[in-house]
Amino acid sequence: MPAETSLNWTRKEYITEAPTWCSVDLRDGNQALIVPMNLEEKLEYFKLLVDIGFKEIEVGFPAASETEFAFLRTLIETDLIPNDVTIQVLTQSREHIIRKTFEALKGAKKAVVHLYNSTSVAQREQVFRKSKEEIIDIAVSGAKLLKQCAEETEGNFHFQYSPESFTGTEIDFALDICNSVLDVWQPTAENPVIINLPATVSMSMPHIYASQIEYMSEHLNFREHVILSLHPHNDRGTGVADAELGVLAGAQRVEGTLFGNGERTGNVDIVTLALNMYSHGVDPKLNFENIPAIISVYERLTKMRVSERHPYGGELVFTAFSGSHQDAIAKGMKWREDEEPRNWSVPYLLIDPKDIGREYEGDIIRINSQSGKGGIGYILQLKYGLNLPAKMRENFGYCVKNVSDQQQKELMPDEIYDIFMKEYVNINNPxxxxxxxxxxxxxxxxxxxxxxxxxxxxxxxxxxxxxxxxxxxxxxxxxxxxxxxxxxxxxxxxxxxxxxxxxxxxxxxxxxxxxxxxxxxxxxxxxxxxxxxxxxxxxxxxxxxxx
Missing domain, CATH: 3.30.160.270 (Alpha-isopropylmalate synthase LeuA, regulatory domain)
Incomplete structure (x- = not known):
């Protein structure tokens, strides 16, 4: 942990304002797909991101392939980028790649050019075999060329720098290389610069990453004109925690993907981050009011699947099979109906599922052999208007559980209704x-x-x-x-x-x-x-x- 860190972030209880979000689905996420998206698919995905409300979207690595180049040109030439949306492109700190990138960017109304080079001990020693001074020279040379190309190219350009593998880099060296780049770019209030500190590989517990972010925030040159950004990966399963604590520690911006798609274990999941804020009453400034529709497009275009237990988006995350959970939820929903409270507070449900397009019927309570009378009665009342007396719910609950146990399957609402009608209603025999x-x-x-x-x-x-x-x-x-x-x-x-x-x-x-x-x-x-x-x-x- 950096010795000179104040640890002010540890005294904050929760995030009070949404950071700037930058989707990297079309670059970082796309390059991690078994079959990357084609031009038409990338255009549809870009529209999805705009509809959700992203104001910054990294659209690709235009020097990497013809598809990436053509996608960027299509966005610019056919005027598909809304006026309030800034596109971002990635480039290594290599001359021919930088020049190719600006060729693709010609005419862009608002674009961030994202420059990076690897800075970690492992990369310096094993891959590049260069000294710290040589690594700094790569970054500074790239920064100077970005300034030159921006002046020579039609368009409106801003700059971003990432010391790739930041978490594997000595903190003082990470600070030196970022400040060297800032000294070249000379950010101002009118032309701020983004410094992005990626957990390219998550290597520590989240509080260590947060302390690194706070140290950088407190020691960067031109800090008032720097937008401090995060790009956490999820190697240790802590991508969301890294991002949340990093924002508490001073970060103003987060790069990530929908549902955490990305290389290895993925990028940080912006859906989870945003809805975590929403659960605390903070407007995330992104529209996830119809999660099922977003998932449908996401899965079709990426060929990836959102797990049933994925936070917020998973099919089963609001579902209770346990009898005691079902009973508490049913009573909580009835209490809301009677009391009409201002704030959401229902046992076992972090947020109101309807706020993100999920239905109570078939989503919250589902029935199997572990279910109880409360959940079974709730299904009948919600879907069919049958308000069974409490003792009858218990009797019917055992009947339904026996059927589910014998058939070894979940029972759908219509099946539960059919059991009730067959076993209890208008019986005329003997x-x-x-x-x-x-x-x-x-x-x-x-x-x-x-x-x-x-x-x-x-x-x-x-x-x-x-x-x-x-x-x-x-x-x-x-x-x-x-x-x-x-x-x-x-x-x-x-x-x-x-x-x-x-x-x-x-x-x-x-x-x-x-x-x-x-x-x-x-x-x-x-x-x-x-x-x-x-x-x-x-x-x-x-x-x-x-x-």
């Missing part, structure tokens, strides 16, 4: 409901027509209410006994609004509770059907039908 009528006496007396053993019969009953009278008729005729009749009903809020749904639970003499459900346009008829369904459930399980 005793089928046909019709009913009540007499006009003061006591509730009823005549119920049923179908049993392939015969249609009429049975009579009396009770303290209509449903109680029908219940007594069934118990007498079937020679069964149950207590604690639980009843709940509501209008169906989806599908046909004229239908009512009733839920009934009965406790058999053995202590087991059996549930049934009835759906009908008439509320009384739906209640009777629910009772018949519960009684049939009990009869099926106790084999007690004698009438």
């Amino acid at each position: 005793v089928g409901f046909v019709k009913y009528r009540f007499t006009d006496n003061e006591d509730f007396q009823t005549i119920v027509t049923i179908r049993s053993d392939n015969e249609v019969k009429e049975i009579a009953g009396t009770g303290n209410g209509r449903l109680d009278a029908i219940s007594n008729a069934l118990q007498t005729h079937l020679r069964i006994d149950y207590t604690d009749l639980f009843y709940y009903e509501h209008a169906l809020e989806t599908g046909s609004k004229s239908q009512a749904i009733s839920y009934i639970g009965i406790t058999a003499s053995d202590g087991n509770v059996y549930w049934g459900c009835g759906i009908d346009v008439d509320i009384m008829t739906s209640s009777i059907k629910a009772l018949f369904s519960a009684v049939n459930q009990m009869c099926r399980n106790t084999a007690s039908v004698n009438g």
